[in-house]
Amino acid sequence: MxxxxxxxxxxxxxxxxxxxxxxxxxxxxxxxxxxxxxxxxxxxxxxxxxxxxxxxxxxxxxxxxxxxxxxxxxxxxxxxxxxxxxxxxxxxxxxxxxxxxxxxxxxxxxxxxxxxxxxxxxxxxxxxxxxxxxxxxxxxxxxxxxxxxxxxxxxxxxxxKFNDDASAFSSSDPIMDSIWELCKHTIKATSFTGYYVDGDRERIPYEADAYINQLSHYSVDNEYSMARRTNAYFIDNPTWPTEWLLHTVLMFHADYMYTGDIEPLKQNYENLKLKTLMDLERADGLISSKSPNLTKDLMSKLGFKKANDKLKDIIDWPPAQKDTGWKLATPEGERDGYEIVDVNTAVNAFYYYNLKLMTEIATVLNKTEDAEFYKKKAKLVKATINSKLFDAKKGYYIDGEGSTHSALHANMLPLAFDLVPEEHVATVAEFVKSRGMACSVYGAQYLLEGLYKNNEAEYASSLISNTEGDRNWWNMIQVGSTMTLEAWDVKYKPNADWNHAWGTAPLNAITRYMWGIKPKMAGFKVADINPQLAGLTFTSIKVPTKQGFILAEYKQESNQNDVYTVTIPENMTAEFTLPKNFKKVSLDNKKLKGKSLFLTLESGTHHINIAY
Structure with missing residues (x-):
């Protein structure tokens, strides 16, 4: 073209x-x-x-x-x-x-x-x-x-402004390649306002949309001003869904990790504390949007401007037919039948992750007492979720306090946010896998993250490349769109548009989790490379960073031999994670002794040969 x-x-x-x-x-x-x-x-x-x-x-x-x-x-x-x-x-x-x-x-x-x-x-x-x-x-x-x-x-x-050459991806799976390209084009094409907006239906920034947009944008270009402008917008213009508001800390933390700039954290620290919704916490650490502490004064402090503004738990979108009045293809909407109770698992999973990230933010800002405070709170919330919201007989989480129902969302979010104790990961992951794609294109972000982070790469990748039915990204291409849809299909959301960047989860999941390329230290001074390339026989990727471009190639020479070629830019080192079942490994034609699972890669091109 x-x-x-x-x-x-x-x-x-x-x-x-x-x-x-x-x-x-x-x-x-x-x-x-x-x-x-x-x-x-x-x-x-x-x-x-x-x-x-x-x-x-x-x-x-x-x-x-x-x-x-x-x-x-x-x-x-x-x-x-x-x-x-x-x-x-x-x-x-x-x-x-x-x-x-x-x-x-x-x-x-x-x-x-x-x-x-x-x-x-x-x-x-x-x-x-x-x-x-x-x-x-x-x-x-x-x-x-x-x-x-x-x-x-x-x-x-x-x-x-967009650098088309800043990123690239190819693999032995042509469906995955097509979906990656669909998502990359979406990021470029939906940037027309200079903010991360929901799509053409409203052209309004929403935190949940913007966070997925941000992660995907970072995966294809090393230009960060649009994300920063959008983050600043949310300080004074929050939106009303409880979980959406709880994305604010995630967005500011991602900005810091990719840019290394602490100024936005310094300038907005007090507001970020508010946006954790810690004021809604009860004695056992859990929060509720039904808390009597959610006063008009607190809503005003959060940035809401109307006297009747209230927070409402959404648990994915669209909600059930009874909430919308739409004739939905699935009457429960995209909630997998989630039973929304006053103290629910999904909201508190987000809350825990906020506390975990605020611990890191406070540490970066040398607020030692605050860091310890958030660390203790996170520990309490994790313990309470696992004691009160986990069904030991079932081996997975219920939707919330007093509920007997277990939806996909109540389990994929704890997996994604590192809430699940090691001894329960297997049963929670099996339950998640049993539900299929019972969430929206937005919820798919956390479904994929939870799976990749818990050794379910093969299943996660199969979801990205799935061509059966219509609850997948391939359906977006089949219906004729060249951007990701707001929903899997208009029958699941009758007012959906054809240009929602919150549908680009595969893009950042492939980069950040399948290839495992993320900043380990802020500003990509140290990169983390942890490939989980299940099912692929070859793949290559180009990832933009503040320091330059990471290039990586993989080829499966046989069932017993994998070969990687990785190029690290100047002013960066990378920590490459080896598979746990390797027998021998060589780095740049030198056999390495010992069983360390990590290789340190300095700037330059490296050849890694792994034998099983």
Whole structure:
């Protein structure tokens, strides 16, 4: 695909209330993309495919004039081989507009009618000179009286600055490769506001969406200003779901680990303490959004502005049919039948993880007493969850205090957040595996993390590459989208859109857990590389970091021999984790003695040969 970077914008952003505020350089770019296919439908009617959906408009230049009007159709979805769906669904986008004339050698852009919901109120606004934009892949032109060869039409894509060459992935699994590319494109294409927004349905930042977006963005580019801008937004603009709010600390901690910059932690430390929801804690350490401590004053301190604002436990999205009124394909929504009680396991798993990360943050900021305080609280919460919310007879967790039901979410979150005692990991993991993909595309983030972190890489990878049924990423490709959907399919969420970056869990899971490449020390001074490449016979990856790019290749030479080639950038060392069952290992053609499970890799290229 030919792409031409047209210009670099310094834009004006708008606050969550729609009031204009000045910002310094949102780093948005416009890329002009040529068609991949132009199909003649009739003498004056043409179908154009740009290959992938982007947010933007089309730009048309003709070398001859046409005095008659043209009709332009833009859309994401087809309902025929060369026909844009004029009624694609509630939030799948389609717009038609008219161009009155074509003037020779003048470039024109049709005027698109804006959607009210994503251009008013709490939506992140675009400057007026950008005009209305929509996500689209396809274009149809009707009543074109001049030869198609006399016009040049391009997709005018708006996105945050993005280095397409900063990341790469390939493997012996073509389905996994396709899904990785789907997710990477989603990260680039959904960046059009300069913030991590939910998608085109609302264009509003939400913490849960933003955290997954952040991890996936970090996996494909080493540009961190968009994440930092979004994090700062949430300090004064929290959202109401309890678990969403509990992502705030996770986002700030991730920013620190990838950048090494402690300033955002310093500046927002007191607010991060509040966002743990520690004020809702009872004597045994557990929290509840039904706590009498959740006063209007506390809500105001958390950043909420309306007197009637309240927190509500969500446990995945969408919730049950009884909560939404929608005719859902699964009446329980994406909750796996979760029984929401006042003190529930999912919320308290997030709370524990907040305390664990706040221990690290306080330590980094040399707040020794606070670090010890959070460490003790985390220990108490972990003990209480495992004594009160774990069913010893079943061998896995119940949904909450007083519940007899056990949903996927009550077990995948403890696995993901290191809550499960070693002696119970096997039974909890088996229960999780028995539920399949009984969560949403958002919940899949923690399902994959919990599995990879607890030696279930083969099953986790099979979920990423699954092609059976429609509760998988392959279905997103099959329905015709080039970005991840808000839900597995519109039948699971009738108002879903086709451009939600919170569906990109496979991207960061492949990078951070399957290949196991994460910062071990802040700013990637030390990288952690812990491959779990179950089922693959070869794979390669390029991972962006603040220090440069980590390159890694793997080839299975036989069942008894694995070969890795790993390149570490300057100013970095890496700790490479060996499989527990290895017999012999050589590093750069030197046989190593002993049974250490870790290799230290200095900057440069290294060859690792592992025999079993």
């Amino acid at each position: 030919n792409k031409y970077i047209l210009c670099l914008f310094t834009l004006v952003a708008f606050s969550s209330l729609g009031a204009q505020t000045s910002t310094k350089d949102l780093d948005l770019e416009t890329t002009l993309i040529k068609p991949q296919r132009i199909i003649k439908i009739s003498d004056s009617h043409y179908f154009i495919d740009f290959g992938k959906a982007f947010f933007g408009n089309v730009e048309i230049t003709s070398n001859v004039s046409q005095n008659d009007s043209l009709i332009i159709h833009l859309g994401e979805k087809l309902d025929g081989e060369f026909h844009i769906d004029r009624d694609p669904g509630k939030n799948i986008r389609y717009r038609t507009s008219k161009l009155n004339t074509l003037v020779a050698n003048q470039t024109v852009t049709p005027e698109i009618q804006a959607y009210k919901r994503n251009t008013t109120g709490a939506a992140i606004m675009l400057p007026e000179d950008i005009g209305a934009i929509i996500p689209f892949r396809y274009c149809e032109i009707e009543n074109l009286k001049v030869p198609i060869e006399s016009i040049e039409i391009k997709q005018k894509a708006l996105h945050f």
